[in-house]
Amino acid sequence: MSFEVYILGSNSAAPAHGRHHTSQMLYIQDQQFMVDCGEGAQMQMKKYGLRKNRLNHIFISHLHGDHYLGLMGLLSTMHLNGRKQDLFLYGPVGLAEIITIQLKHANTKMNYPIHFKELRSPKPELILENEKLTVHTIPLQHRIPCNGFLFREKQKPRKLIKEKIVSNNLSIRHINSLKNGKDIVDENGDIIFRNKDFTRTAKKSRSYAYCSDTKYDESLIPLISEVDLLYHEGTFLHDMLDRAEETFHTTVHQAATIAEKANVGQLIIGHFSNRYRELQPLLEEAKSVFENAHLAEEGRQFTIDE
Incomplete structure (x- = not known):
């Protein structure tokens, strides 16, 4: 059964150099999830042939625009396409207000119910559980409330x-x-x-941790220890450490250090600063610390085998 991560967007702040705002699609067994929904996310889905008919859960890490400005457009398209099934949105306090006030002033009533789960806890929290997997928050250290997300398959039957x-x-x-x-x-x-x-023996239960915008924080390590695949922002090269600390972001070297200390299987780095047109230097810096590192290149698919 599938466990796949598709990169829709990987840039920070503003679209640049052909890169879009942060967004990812996850396919876990027969379920579909979106993590962050930056500007242009639905166009990226169309470009890469990713349907949204089974997309029932969307997770928003925080309310900086490069992580959610594509959401209203996606929700509107679902409405125009006649969606009827429930949609669940998980995000910080304020997300529900942002969505509902736009619908109010557009005099629009959606064809489908939207359920908001506001993330308030400063500690890891179970926010979704079904017969196949769990999703927990990963509290992150950013300028505003921000969470990552940990997806884990449940123990499979023999x-x-x-x-x-x-x-x-x-x-x-x-x-x-x-x-x-x-x-x-x-x-x-x-x-x-x-x-x-x-x-x-039962097939392996797989795991994916998504760590959005955050400064270097070793308290993440026990939360993401030994996950199969880790996405961790790496906005800057390490020579921009002062800038990273000032903006509550992480250098690529720091992201790779977290991956190494957490003993994860693979690392994806993303959320690239506009200052970098070419990304190879970022990949080289990551690999100098953690060899099994990869760039969050748009259109790329990461598969975790059973």
């Missing part, structure tokens, strides 16, 4: 060895017990079928 199931004519109840990792016992509590004989 894989049945079908030929053994069939040859032993096991019941549905027995099969469900085996999938849940249990042995099958008789009325006396004696084991009649051992789980290890009828199942294989």
Whole structure:
């Protein structure tokens, strides 16, 4: 089953050098999510052939324009396309007001319900849970309230060895017990079928951490430890450290240091300053600290294998 991250936008502050504002699409199994929705996000979706028919959850990290100015346009397009199913928006206090006041003055009533989840907690918070995954906030240190997001698949059931199931004519109840990792016992509590004989190890549960705008903050490390894929902003090269600290941003070297200390699988760096037309120097700086680093190049797809 899929676990894919698509980069729609990767620039900070303003669109420049052919790069757009920050936005990403996630496909996790049969579910679709958007993380941040900078200007032009829906046009980028169209460019890269990403549909929005299963997009029911949108996460906004904070209320600087380069992370949400594309949202109203996307919501309006969904309305014009006749959307009916519920949409859930997760973001800081103020996001609901921004959306509702625009609808009010446009005298527009959406065809579909929008549910707002305001993120107020200064600590990590579970904001979405279903049968397949959880999403927690990752509190970040920026000039205004800001959260990253941690997506984790739940533990998957063990894989049945079908030929053994069939040859032993096991019941549905027995099969469900085996999938849940249990042995099958008789009325006396004696084991009649051992789980290890009828199942294989469950497929890996995967994880993705999205760390939007933030200054260097080692308190993130235990929250994102050993995730398969980490996106962490790297707005500046390290020779701009003073500027990064002044603006509550991170250098590429610092982002790679977080990845190294958290022992993550892969690192994506993004949120590039307009001062950088060419991005290769940023990638080289990241790789000098953490080898498995990549640029958040628009249109690029990152896949986490099971």
